Amino acid sequence: MTDLPMTRRGAVLALMAAAHAAVAAQAAPAPPVSTLPGDSVYRLRPRIVDQDGHAVDLASMRGAPLIVSMFYSSCDMVCPLIFETIKQTRMALPPDRRERVHVLMISFDPERDTVAQLKETAAAHGCDSHWTLVRASDADVRQIAAVLGVQYRRLPSGAFNHSSAILLLDRDGRIAARTGKLGEVDPQFVDVLARLA
């Protein structure tokens, strides 16, 4: 009788452990936001969906350097150049370190950049599995742009004016480098990337 409370507690503990193991088995859970540095972009919790239709937790990008930029698929001027520049930037790293560098591309245009369109755009630019193209609500896109320091506005034609920035986030989501250089690799950006990757 006296050991009943103990047993009960043991059972609870066992259940908790099992539950924990089950959760851990599903996916490595993203670390709690509170452990992120105060200046981490991953403090933002936008609802974003990738080119395969999967919801993406921004903070799940934590743990490796991430190249981030914004685009819209129907853009025929600067956006293809952004994709190309990021590709070249990754290629500037030795293959083993290149593998660690992922790319997140956020669309300005949730209306026309549907999941299917994102998939098509990824294919058109030859994006491999290191690339995640995402869409979000207008309000979330506005917030993401704000936190990244990207300026944009929608024109009546459906095109967008936007500043062209490629950013580098460190493993904790802090902005480590930023470049506006397009069409060629920015050596300073690559230096920082090489240090983080």
Add this chain to the structure above:
Amino acid sequence: MRARNVLAALLLAAAGLARAGDYAALPGGRFESVLPQGDLPGVSVPVTLAPFELRRTPVSVAEFLAFVRAHPEWRRGTAPAVFADARYLSHWSAPLEPPAGAGALQRPVVDVSWFAARAFCESEDARLPTWLEWEYAAAADETRTDARADPAWRRRILAWYERPGGAALPAVGGQANAHGVRDLQGLVWEWVDDFNALFIAGDSRTQGDPDVLKFCGAGAISIIDRDSYAVLMRVAFLSSLNAADTTSTLGFRCARSLPGASR
């Protein structure tokens, strides 16, 4: 006993003011912005604004105090640096202690970031106004919904910008304009939701786009009505900000879309 009654009355008054703000309904309609809204730089295209509601006054210190009491994550020292810079509410003596003094609680709250302003508005089921909504509301004087062509009105607004800085801000609740909205001019700068849509070229006389690589598309905004200095100063100011920035002259008010209306 008497002092306690006075205190209770004051607290009640503060609680009343801290309730969801008072909003005016604005009809919207056709509006010509000082900033070109068309696809071609320098060519004005009027826009049609959906009806919306706008807070009659900027958010006061008392209202923001109630907000950070209810939302500890937005207190100074707790709000992360990515959402509010080091200056955030820095003129408060403690995270829950705004400046003391007569009328201090009724001044517009300042030293707040765009993220904090947005979070406040969400807490009363609202949002920040868009630039166009703000500009449209601020085009009115006491009797006309669009007084912008009147040189006397323009001079009056400009006079505010000539006022020396440093003095304590007046309380919210100035003269109402034709929409019943107060303090759009003459009190503080105000955040708008799309502040980061307001990028202007270094030289707005440029019709072409020398910076095509920096700005994708037709490029930065060029100015149509160069006589609207007061509005242009706001645009220039807002376009210089980052979302975590705070300044001692920058506050905000909230807006609401009407059900069924698209922005």
